[in-house]
Amino acid sequence: MLRMPLLPHTAVGAVARSGTGIDPRDRADAERYLAALTADERIREALAISSPSLDRALRGLLDGAPMKPAAVRKLVLGVTRYVLRAAARPTPFGLLAGIAPVSFADGCRIRVGDAHRAAVRPDSGWLLGLVRPWESEPALLRKLRVVAHDLGFRRGSRWVLPVSPAPDESDASASRTEEVSVRLTGPVRLVLERARRPLPAGELAALLAEAYPTAGSAVVERLIADLVRQGFLLTELRPPLTRTDPLRHVHDVLVSVAEWEKADTLARVAKLLDGLAAEPVGAGAARWHTAADWLRALHRHDRPLQVDLRMDTEVTLPAAVLREAERAAAALWRTAPKDDPVPHLTEYHTAFVERYGIGRAVALLDVLDPHTGLGTPAGYDRPGERGTQGGATGADPARDRVLAELALTALADGQREIVLDEATLDRLSRTVPQPAPNAAELCVQLTAESREAVAQDEFGLVVSQTTGSTAPGALLGRFAYLLDDGELIARLAREGAASAARPGAEPVHLDFQPLTGGAANVARVPSYWAGRLAIGCFPDTAPGACLEAVGGTSPGISAGAPVRNARDIALAADDERLYAVDVATGRELVPQSATVLNFVLAPAAVRLLRELPAMGRPLWAAWSWGALGSTAPHLPRVRYGRTVLAAAHWKLSDPALTDARTGDEEWGRALDAWRARWKVPRQVSVGVLDRRVVLDLEAPLHRALLRRELAGGADPVAYETPEECGPGENWLRDTRGDAYRGELVLPVFPARPLAPEPASSDTVRPAASLDTVRPAASLDAVRPTASADAVRPAESADTVRPAEFGDARSVLASTTGTLPATGSADAPTPPLPGATSPSPVAGPTPLPATGAPVLLRSGQEDGRRHRAWFYGKLHTVPARQDEVLVEHLPRLLAALPDGGGRWFFIRYAAPEPHLRLRFHGDPGLLWSRLAPVILDWADDLYEQRLAGRLVVDRYEPETVRYGGPGSLDAAERFFHHDSLTVLEQLGPLASGAVTAPPPVLAAAHYVDLVRQVHGEQWPEWFLRIPRDEQHQPYAHTHRSEVLGLLADDTALAPAARADRARALGAFPAASQRTVLASLLHMHHNRLAGIQRTAERRSLALARAVAEAERGDVRRQR
Known part of the structure; x- marks a missing residue:
């Protein structure tokens, strides 16, 4: 698709020249200037549609209406800005800019005509405002189908809707923060229950009247109308967003319920709008004024018309443009930050x-x-x-250092641009392989001296920094x-x-x-x-x-x-x-x-x-300067091949420019000094995000516009124009020779090779054409790409990869990637080898046999079960946690009164380091006798400066993760015995009686647990884990220690382990293997903490032991 403004970009210079020497506060100057500036009826029409208030002020000035000098100046600057937008900004809006299809083939064929076509629809806000009172009219409402708003919920004695009905205008702040509620009386409850599925409001009224015969029909209908008015009930009258002709939708619903008068009104509106669309653009603004006034008579709204513009333009470009866009998109992906x-x-x-x-x-x-x-x-x-x-x-300091070096070198050498080569792309590329990016839409502006130059492969591209989509x-x-x-x-x-x-x-x-x-x-x-x-x-x-x-x-x-x-x-x-x-x-x-x-x-x-x-x-994204982007006052252009990935830009943050107290002459001198210091070109595109306007910084009116932008408080940025970046913007010319700015919207997709190939970037390619359907296979028909980031075949369901991020994440990562930065010992763990996951959605934990996540509403699976658990979060730093567990927790356990049952602990890091302690018991005794003992114990730790606060919370177990409700009791008993095992293990560690480091002990316990589940086949379970090369030296150094512990396991808390083994055996057979990965992860958490390096080492160690065991068996054979 091609996006282009209504006017040629040469109009920017014409506007600058026409405003020279005028005083924007002087009425006579303003009248002459604005009359000439808006002599083109297309501009008057565009103003009438896009800014009716500005259009009314302009007509008033030209018709002799009184106006203060400040208002005259505001009008002059406002109209000037709109005309500049219509000449330089391709983003479609009303008649200011429009769209046209573009195709790709051999050669370059361009035709830009004048017969642009306006598509006219009622503004959706106007239509909503018209429909809203109709919905509450009893005679119409009883014939309309209604349905209860699906976001509503009960809170206490009220029914709450967390969003209020949409206003007509564009102020959404109240809607984002407000909610509406109604008292949940019997009649309201009946309405909401019966309206869970659409039904006629009249039928709903009959149900109410039957249930409450003394209420009377007027009361019943008023209740239903009030619920519609407040948004609790929705009617079929409102057009869905998928209906591109919303007026027709409302008309058809009215016809279906025999509301002929209203339907006829809308039919006349449709005829009026069709008439507007049938006339050529530029036929005169009076017709737009008449149509808008007619619609406002039906419902008051400032902008009742919504207009899109189809340009009378035909463009065919050579495929070389697509190939260059491919290379640019691939380069942007390679150099993207890790945000x-x-x-x-x-x-x-x-x-x-x-x-x-x-x-x-x-x-x-x-x-x-x-x-x-x-x-x-x-x-x-x-x-x-x-x-x-x-x-x-996600900071990316390595990338930021390279960018700083490139930018400062260019500035020191007086260069306006940075040219990226393959070596520089490699320096900026991700060091960690990533999956292929998403498909996206890339917006580029084509630059060339002429149409012939494009055909001869002499063109450039400028990637838009603010448009595009994911x-x-x-x-x-x-x-x-x-x-x-x-x-x-x-x-x-x-x-x-x-x-x-x-x-x-x-x-x-x-x-x-x-x-x-x-x-x-x-x-x-x-x-x-x-x-x-x-x-x-x-x-x-x-x-x-x-x-x-x-x-x-x-x-x-x-x-x-x-x-x-x-x-x-x-x-x-x-x-x-x-x-x-x-x-x-x-x-x-x-x-x-x-x-x-x-x-x-x-x-x-x-x-x-x-x-x-x-x-x-x-996600694919435009060029990012990283940390420099928010701080540097100026950054140079970035070019790769023939494409400018990022235009040069200048922050307008100089205090001399932003000080509103500075006089105009002094401010003008400050602007000239700023331009000279930073070598800012005469024409720049100024604004925030996509809301930009091209200004001539030597034109007085344009300078005034710039100062007004700076006074808005939005921190505008000045960018060089595409003409400054490339060979010119003269390829898109009309029959008069006027050149337009054109922006191409190109869908791009990641290449998907059948197997990974060694190199550094994904090839990303645009779809070939927006007016020619290609075979579906061509969506992937690109030249082979060598890419370290290309999409790889999925690994097997029992493959495990080490996690890469966050000290608190499990290193037992799944096939879908690394674990979340929860800082949590309760963080999810994936299935280790031997665990199967029938879920159709890749996930780290095996799901039940249905292959789908289990739906459990809040509290549903537990009922009042949580009352049988005391759950406390004892805040204590990691350095003191072993001391609390070894020296002080046994004292608490010994002091617990009769009636207590199982308990367990977990180390946790978010939002602050703490121990999670969970005690089970009879609810009557738990809170009356056991809780005070725990609180006294925590107070004593506080007095000794071993712990901070103790926070009591509601226990919500990870039921599905540990096999479902049928396995939860077995899981909690295993946690209890694993906690006792760890306590028995930590004591000798603290005293020095056991010298093996925690990863070695954890690896020995892994083998012990996996051996219990898989018997003689336990090595295969570990051997299906990919080898962790980073930790192989550690594994081979300490493997003999693990083997020694397994041969003489007196150092592995044998009594507690025996109880733990019985608890593991109590798991239902279907759950035992699928929860094993989670059990190992939680054992490491209790024994060694949440450090990822230690957990990765322990896993590598266990795998090395499995290699040794399998080798011994083979030698024996």
């Missing part, structure tokens, strides 16, 4: 695993409940309320209804989703109502998936809401497709990510929506579901 794309979800994943464990699916609404679950991730509702919003993004179809989807080949877009979106999904996962279209009505304008896209996940919106498609597919064979959403809501969704975790599952089947769901809507404008549940697919795999 976490969703750090707030990484933190949330840690909290989820700590609370619920691995393999357990928890109902979405239970997780999001702030009282009984986790609440929403940091920053969703009230930034900073829970955790640190955004969290750490999913093919996200930028294209909004304009699918304007492009010629919606089926290709559908295929790209489905291929992108499939490339990121785990085997067996089902992509589903995520439908919802944004927090603001206007946000639906950019979120309204077709569905490319058969399944629909409807959150906070009407959940089915009949009769008037038939959702459209795109293209002849795209599945879209049909009336027979599965439609799920929030209550059908649960969350589960593996070692590196959270994911959504279907409550009924346990199948993983991958929520998708081909839109670049900022999901801050969506309900928290929707935002969470939409962000989940970004976890557990790296």
Whole structure:
């Protein structure tokens, strides 16, 4: 797809010249300047659509309305900025910029005409405002189908909706932080229970009237209308986001319920909008004013029209452009930092695993409940309320050092750009192999002297730093209804989703109502998936809401497709990510929506579901300067081949420029000095993110615009323009010879070789064309790539890899990657060899035989079981933990009154180091007699400065991780005896009676436990673990010590081990092998702590012992 502005980029210079010598506060100057600037009717039309308030002020000025000098100046600068946007910014918006298809073939063919076509729809905020009062009219409401809002839940005596109804306008702040609630009376309860599935409101009223015969029909209908008005009930009248003609949806529903007058009104609106679209762009702004006024008479709204622009442009480019974009995308992937794309979800994943464990699916609404679950991730509702919003993004000091060297060398040598070669790419590349990146959409601006130059392979590319997407179809989807080949877009979106999904996962279209009505304008896209996940919106498609597919064979959403809501969704975790599952089947769901809507404008549940697919795999991203990007006042251009990966930029943070008290003349001198010092070119693109405008820093009005930008407080940045970066922007010319700025949107996919090949980067390639359907096989038809980061064949289910991050993570990592940074001894552990996991979703812990995560709602599996456990978190630093366990815990155990039972401990590191102590007993005795003893013991440790506070918490066991409810009792008894074994082991360690280091002791206990489960086949279990080369020297040095301990095991706490062996044997046979990996991990936690190096050494040692054992057996044979 090509994105291009309405006006040629040469208009920037023309605007600068036309504003020379005028005083923006002088009315006469302003009138002459603005009349000339907006003489083109296309500009007047664009203003009328995009900024009605600015358009009204302009008309008032030109018609002689009184206006203060400050208002005149504001108007002059505002109109100037809009015209500059229409000349230089290709992001589509109203009539200011539009789109066109682009194809790739031999040669270069360009045609830019004037017959641009406007696609006109009612603004979604206007339509919502029109529909909302209709929904509450009794005569209409009783004929409409309604359904209970699926995000509602009970809190005490009230029914709560964690999001308020969307306002008409774009202020979403109140909606993000507000909730609405209603007293859960009998009638309200009846309504909500019966409306779990859609039914006519009249039928619901009849049920109420039957249940409460004295209430009267007026009271009943008022109750239902109030519930609709407050959002507790949703009606079918509101158009789903998948309906690209929302006006038609409302009209069809009205027709289906015989509301002829309202349907006729909407039919007249549709005819009016069709008439606007039929006329050429530039036919006159008066028609837009008339149409907008007519719509405002129906419902007051500042911008009642939503317009997209299909440019009268045909572009065919040579395939060499695609090849260069491939190389650029691959280079960006190779040099990308090790940032976490969703750090707030990484933190949330840690909290989820700590609370619920691995393999357990928890109902979405239970997780999001702030009282009984986790609440929403940091920053969703009230930034900073829970955790640190955004969290750490993962520092990459080695990469930062290379970048600093490159930037400072260029500046010292007076060079404007850094040219990357293969050696430099290798220095910037990741040192740890990563899976292939996600598919994405790459935005590049093509630079060339002429169309002929492009055809002759004389061109450059400039990668956009602020546009692009992490999913093919996200930028294209909004304009699918304007492009010629919606089926290709559908295929790209489905291929992108499939490339990121785990085997067996089902992509589903995520439908919802944004927090603001206007946000639906950019979120309204077709569905490319058969399944629909409807959150906070009407959940089915009949009769008037038939959702459209795109293209002849795209599945879209049909009336027979599965439609799920929030209550059908649960969350589960593996070692590196959270994911959504279907409550009924346990199948993983991958929520998708081909839109670049900022999901801050969506309900928290929707935002969470939409962000989940970004976890557990790296995301393709534009160039990052790392730590330099936020601090350096200037950074040079970065070029690779013919592509500028990053344009040069300058931070506008000089105090002389940002001081609002500085006079205009002094400020102008400061600007000139700043430009001279940093060699800033005359034309720069200034703004924040994608909201930029090209300014001529020698034009007085443009300088005034720059100062206004600086006064906005948003820290704008100045970037060099594409013309400055390359050979020019003269290839996209119209018949008059005027040149336009064009931005290409190219879907890129990671190459997927059949086997890994040695080298350094993934090849990433764009789809060939957006108006020519290629065979599906061509999505992977690229030249072979040698890539250390390429996608590798999946390892076997019983393969174990060492973890790489975090002292508290298990080193028994799964095939899906490393374990989460929980800092937790309770962190999940994967299956070791011999454990099988039938789950269709890769995860670190074997799941039950159903092959799906087990759904257990909060507290459901335990009932009141937690009351039989005292759970205390004793805060003590790691250096004192062994002392507490060896010297002081036995004193507590001896002092416990009769009635106590099993107990166990765990070391933990997050959020602060502590010991988790859990005591089981009769609830009546546990809290009346045992708890005071524990509290006295903790107080004594505090007095001795051996421990800090003791925090009492609710015990929620990781039921699924340890084999399910039927194995939980056996697991807890094993924990008890393993804790006793460790205590018996720590004493001799502390006294020096046993000199073997903890990894050696742990390895001996691993062998002991695995031997109990697997008998003579125990070596095979260890030998299926990949050899840890880093720790082989340690393993071979200490292997004889482990063998000695196993031969004469008096140093291995034989009495306690015997009891532990009986506890292990008490596990159900089906669970014994699948939980073994977790049991070994927790044994290491208790014996040696949570240091990853020690755990990796212990595992390497156990494997070395298995090698020795297997070698002896073979020699004996």
